[in-house]
Amino acid sequence: MFVEDIGGGIHVVGVGGFLIRKSFDCGQCFRFDLSGGADFVEAWGVALGRYIGFRQNESGDELFVYNCSAEEFLGIWVDYLSLDVDYSEVLRVIENAAGADVDPRGVLKLAAEFGRGIRIFRQDPWEALCSFIISQNNNIPRIKKIIARLCERYGDKIFYGDSGVAYSFPSPERLVQKGADELRELKVGFRAPYIIDAAEKVISGEVDFNAVKGAGSLQAAIDELCKIRGVGLKVASCAALFGFGRSDAFPIDVWMKRSIERHFPHGLDPLSFGEYAGIAQQLLFYYERYNERYR
DNA sequence: GCCCAGGGCTATC
């Protein structure tokens, strides 16, 4: 990877096939907005308390990162974006993880190709947990709007610019201080008490993030997260995968249920993907959710 | 105007 400073940002070459168009739009994070022109894509948003922008050409071999220094990119964003992981090897494993008996139509290979360029980000644990509590029985555009309102009202101003103001994701302390009634004004609906319960248990240590990270098994990590009211298997799996680096977590939502019912007549065992189960899940989700051919 | 959404809780069988 080659990184050089330019005015207001950096130029990166050699990102190993990483594509911002797919990675920021595959349903794993909710605070980035995609825009684009004829032959490029931009993604602007907030993560890790920083306002940052990415611009990439269509083939993906030219990446520009704004509001970011070379040092910051190498020290923070390479990890966040999982650019240290060899996804060509990951995809190879996933494609070959099931035989024709399990995957008669070769959907794993199709999904891997369709989602080539996706990286599973290493997001902030609290933000991921809170975001996926909000996600339940909800749709992605609306989840993004609710989270944007949450940050505008309760986050800190972290950036002033011509295009507007950017806000950080609010801490659990701030949300507890506000309470469920005020949260309802943001139209989070029945999820308001769930968010408060999560914040309270994180603050008190009843739910221990270090215990989740250091859990000896995926099940132990999920059990810890499920102490929170409103957090079940699916939300816990998403938080584990996207916020705690548990790449073996395998969240099953309505899209994944459809994918499995449609393509895998005898079901699909996450264990067959080993530590890459979460990535396999994301590829199947993306293929089912965004591939018009199979809608 | 209707169905649905990156679900989970509760009651009931």
Add this chain to the structure above:
DNA sequence: GATAGCCATGGG
């Protein structure tokens, strides 16, 4: 342990 109804809201 499985299933049904409910939860609050608005995207498409």
